[in-house]
């Protein structure tokens with residue numbers, strides 16, 4: 105009852121919901137379930153209707169008879185959600201756990217379609233527990249299911265990767281304030297490990313051919329570059345259009361052992 109009261113007060117302040125409505129909500133859970141509080145549309149254009157549920161944890165999964173709710177809402181809008189470290193489930197995994205997933209092969213095809221050539225990524229490397237983010241062009245090798253990056257020798261990320269091969273990389277496309285367009289977003293977030301391949305390595309020349317050098321000739325590339333091979337352990341594919349067919353907008357691809 106206390107929770108309901110609080111929500112009504114804040115709803116009155118923020119949304120000028122009528123007192124009549126609130127007393128109906130306070131009257132009982134049943135009443136509240138039918139009415140809910142309309143807090144307006146999100147980027148998909150559907151109004152969010154708040155109906156408070158019990159506290160849940162990040163790894164909770166809705167039962168089959170959980171009430172349907174408007175597209176674009178998150179669990180946290182109706183539930184207080186404990187994402188504590190011991191729960192070990194993130195907001196993205198919450199979508200994965202609660203909405204249908206594509207087959208691994210289908211997710212891979214979407215990743216490939218999103219990364220057709222030499223694609224600009226932000227990558228993060230770590231030194232002494234502190235991350236550094238830089239930008240690189242990555243090329244997906246579809247056969248090896250690995251990414252290649254050509255990097256000037258001696259860059260900070262190369263120094264860091266030699267000590268700690270853990271790497272994360274992200275590529276994003278979609279609506280921005282400046283560019284506008286439809287409010288849809290896609291991204292690929294990679295977590296994996298990196299190997300530094302020097303030009304003395306017999307693989308170096310072949311990889312350069314796959315990489316599609318655009319700034320310097322091959323002989324120059326041998327003199328000044330190292331290659332980073334990124335082997336993803338896991339890729340989050342995010343695509344807001346998937347929700348239209350009730351799929352989770354977050355899909356996880358995992359490298360088969």
Ligand code: HEC
Nearest residue numbers: 153155156157164165166167169170173177178179182202
């Ligand atoms: C629109 C509001 C709303 C949203 C969004 C929502 N829930 Fe709920 N949920 C409720 C309400 C209300 C109840 C209690 C229903 C009852 O008591 O009959 C509930 C109950 C539950 C329960 C316990 C009973 C059951 O049906 O499983 C779980 C678990 C749960 N929700 C998980 C989730 C998760 C996970 C998400 C997000 C993927 C989510 N809910 C999103 C409103 C919501």
